[in-house]
Amino acid sequence: MTLKKLPLVLLLSSAAFAAPMHYTITGNSMANFNFRVTLIPVPGETPDVQADLSFDPANLQKISGSIKVDLRSLNTGIALRDEHARNFLGVAEHPSAEFKISRISGIKKLQAGQELQGFAEGSFALKGVVKPLKAPIKVRFDGKTIFVTTKFDVVLKDHHINIPGADDATDVMVQFNLKSR
Template sequence: MGSIVEGSFERFSLDIRWNATNPSASMVSGKVQVESINTGISLRDNHLRSSSYFHVSQYPEISFTSTKIEKSSSDGSYIIMGQLSIKGVTKDHTFTMRMRPDGRKEFTTSLNRRDFGVGGWSLTMGDEVQVTVTE
């Protein structure tokens, strides 16, 4: 249930220390400046910055730090396990990383926004959020 809304965060940083010969020795971390959210509708963006959703004034960043990296046996992708912090809630979380044909790394995951206290129940907004980050 819920509508599909695409958006992005305009300000973020990635620190990728990739060891191609030993991926388990690699490290991935990132930070997102939540205030930089952009869905194309400023009224919605301001609502998402409010205390009901991201509460930007108290929790200005989303962060992720890897704790373990493994190569997937099925398709050559990598499983990036780590700690994801959103709105003061830190949880174990997993991203999948694929090498793109252009050499850049693409990270994908899905998460339940309510697991992190982002918004409550909504008839028009789904709980599941798809995330893609490209280096």
């Protein structure tokens, strides 16, 4: 083997054995939702978002893990409405909504200083009902922290949720920051 070929061989062999890094949420996270009941907007939020993801920023095609939103802490600003919402969502039996991510499309790798848009694909569980989900994501990387934002609709009847007078779908926005551990 010549000296000129050695660095390329080392680079290729180290890339082949690079393991995905493990990322968890750091700092502020928030899930917001907005739906209407009898034409009245009902905004709400929950600050309890947890993410546990494994991926390599240089190869986002191989990603696994989940993002969970604790529905027990949802807040619409009115305690009785919060209680009703938790009952409709079946929070006693299913305390969280969970997105299990299996693929990122539209973004191949993430480099410091970039802000990119693509899609997170996987399955979304709410009230014990699991449905496929492809959600648009915006990802920004400052070299240390990955900032993630997504916004998608949840069709309530798909999850066996029937709120009299409510719109068929609720828009949901989730924001979180990731750091490797």
